[in-house]
Amino acid sequence: MKRVIYIIGLALFCLYGSFAQEYATFQITGTHQGSGSFINAALSDFSWAVSGTLNGEVQILDNEVFDDGNAFENIFGQADNAQNLRIQVAMNGAGTNGQPLTSSATLTLFFDQVAPPDAWGFCVVDIDVENCLFSATDENDNQVPPEVIDGWLMELFDADLNEDGINIPKWDATHAALLGSDTPEDYIVYNNLVIGGMPSSEAPAAGFMPDIPLKSLTITFENLQDIYNTSYHFYIASLETTSVSEFLLNYPEVYPVPASDNICISLKQTPIPDLVVDIMNASGNVLIHKKPADCNGVVNLNISALPAGVYFCRIYNPSLSYVKKIIKP
Structure with missing residues (x-):
């Protein structure tokens, strides 16, 4: 939440800049895996894979629209018709309220070249009662500490404000984890989360902008529901439409x-x-x-x-x- 205040000014100011944004396109090349690409952008192409207790196939959608005015949209462009990955996780089955969660999925992106710092961003949408844990490896194959990932958070926002009020996820900086907007206040720490069976909201979202070179990015998505399948949408965008080598040479x-x-x-x-x-x-x-x-x-x-x-x-x-x-x- 600490970034919500100061990112607003930056987001509005950037509307007057000369950014040329580029959202990724996705392609499924096998069961729960595929590739993503950019056209001459300051972010390299990547492969991706999903595993876990999935409910059906991973989907590629392009009919999502961000609510006007959030920082991710202002900096990286409107997501109208931009592709995103929709990953749905099966319910916890016989799990009951108060029990440890048992259903999760892991999405990992592997960049073809080291992804440069301050050149791209990613956004996750529809985190209501679920939980997202973020991890990454840097250019030296080291795990990125949570406090570094905490510095990537641009804004917590509602991607669908006009539908059902304000739904904003919570952020646990200690573990670099998003908690659902409907998660009870006494569950605000990542490692205290258990199956809750809470009602679902619409489109709580968060945008991130990595500031160090990365080789991979991983999102572990956990279903806190005991009666519903849950899902989230993942976007990735490049800040500039220029080649990776040109960006690294000149930024x-x-x-x-x-x-x-x-x-x-x-x-x-x-x-x-x-x-x-x-x-x-x-x-x-x-x-x-x-x-x-x-x-x-x-x-x-x-x-x-x-x-x-x-x-x-x-x-x-x-x-x-x-x-x-x-x-x-």
């Missing part, structure tokens, strides 16, 4: 993070005409605005006058737009 580096007094922006490609650098607060207000005339590949900004908090550094010109989160302790 700016912003450091240090966190930063107390100064930040340095290292540009991989120079010169960049009409370059602008803005520091924005949580509301999207520009606090520092700079047009470096001749930066020789490096831009330095003094942020010592800013109070402690979360900010965003936006580097852009008519053909480039890049955003990086900044933390000032």
